[in-house]
Amino acid sequence: MHFSDLSQYDYELPSELIRTVPLEPRDSARLFVYDTKTDEVTFDIFRNLAAHLPAEALLVLNETRVRPARLWLRKPTGGKIEVFILVNEWSGIGLIPALVDRHVNLGDRLVFPDGAGLIVERQEGAKFFFRLESAHSLDALLDTFGETPIPHYLKSETGPDEADLRMRYQAVFAAAGQSVAAPTASLHFTDEMLRLLHERNVETARLTLDVGLGTFSPLCEEHFSLGRLHAERVSLPEATAEQVRRAKNAGRQIVSVGTTTTRALESLSRDGRLRSHVGTTDIFIVPPYHFQTVDALITNFHLPKSSLMLLVDAFLRHKGAKKSVIDLYGIAVAERFAFYSFGDSLFIR
Secondary structure: OOHHHHHHHOOOOOHHHEOOOOOOOHHHOEEEEEEOOOOEEEEEEHHHHHHHOOOOOEEEEEOEEEOOOEEEEEOOOOOEEEEEEOHHHOOOOOOEEEEEOOOOOOOOEEEOOOOOEEEEEEEEOOEEEEEEEOOOOHHHHHHHHOEOOOOHHHOOOOOOOHHHHHHHOOOOOOOEEEEOOOOHHHHHOOHHHHHHHHHOOOEEEEEEEOOOHHHHOOOOHHHHHHOEEEEEEEEEOHHHHHHHHHHHHOOOOEEEEOHHHHHHHHHOEEOOEEOOEEEEEEEOOOOOOOOOOOOEEEEEOOOOOOHHHHHHHHHHHHOOOOOOHHHHHHHHHHOOOOEOOOOOEEEEO
8 A cells, every 4th residue: 555545545524523522421422333244334332332242252452541641831931831741652761752832942941830840851853852850750740730632623612621531531441551642442431331241251351552642643655665653662461462362262253442452463463373562563554454363343433544544444354344444434424423532433343
């Protein structure tokens, strides 16, 4: 596939189909189910997902946590500045990578409300590196002063406040890692749903892929020429790898919850066998692609011409589907499904 082919993945979306306020309860989102074997499309509610899953499926979840990574600090001039901490790229020691929305100079001290500071030490392109000057840790400062980094297009005067966003732009099973964007396919699950799935012999396995801003970045020629995306940290424990291998050997289906989980699973699969790993992945999945581990996919409806759309279309082609991702999105628009981060769910089996 080439960069010039990307225009095939553009589509028109009425603005009213962009849901800016999360549903309550979470599992009341609509569910679009596409069976690639029969070419059948059915509609349901997400809480009824178990009725559409293969028998004894293994559901793989990305349990990364979204951190309140957006800060509003003061420049030396007194002006306000947005500092977006790239927690997904920070190791926890050394200089802190971030993006800013105003001009800064090397040596500038950007001030927190409590007097703590971030000092500009280095610049690499649009990215700046800061030294923290505070009696408190960065995590503590983010918890106190940070905002949940929802995409700007989701901001709404009638939307949830920060306390609600910290719960709603977070999976109920989030437990590890540092992300600046949510693995949105996970947002529909509730604790009660997970309990019911367990009762129906649907096993779950966990991994962590820390989601970065690259999820929302436009694709460019370089992505296609190099065959790589932005690198993201991934941790897949041996216990999870063993769960997947055992399920595969028993002929059970692996259901990947989200494109981030899918990228992690496929990047760590070799010759049809999943291996444990702690490191990074920059896998770029475009059609055609042979999926080694994932048998079914739960995802949301994504931005036009995004790497996420390409991944979904690659999966449809791998499954021998008659419909493309654009076909499915066309049906979803006609049926008034909600799109993007707080939107409805698509299940491809």
